[in-house]
Amino acid sequence: MLGFYLFCIYIVVLSVLAAPNSRRHEKWWVEIVTDLPRCTYYFGPFDTDQEASSHTPGYLEDLESEGAKRVSIRIKRCQPSALTIDEDEFSESIAA
Structure with missing residues (x-):
């Protein structure tokens, strides 16, 4: 019976440690939301948040040169489904 309890504890510890490891496979992205x-x-x-941060000024400069007004910048681990999400286009498709 002690073996069964130790096995259960082992499984719980393994599942707790495995959850954060799944995020390690996600890369770092710069998310810029414009108004x-x-x-x-x-x-x-x-590969790192520092690398993403070092590239951010260039992305801001490009967007601002195109007339975009910046709202927020976040550096985060994720896997975006699209590189550009046009909120106006999305709103129009819902209204139609």
Whole structure:
């Protein structure tokens, strides 16, 4: 019976330790949300958050030269489904 309890504890510990490891496979991305146009842009992937951060000024410069107004910047681990999400286009398709 002691063996069964130790096995259960082993499984619980393994599952707790495995959960954060799944995020290690996700790369780092720069997420920039602009107000005009209402879009979310993803730039990446990067191996580290420092690498993503070092590239951010160039992305901002490009977007601002195109007339975009910046709302927020986040560097995060994720796997975006699209690199550009046009909120205005999304709103129009829902209204139609």
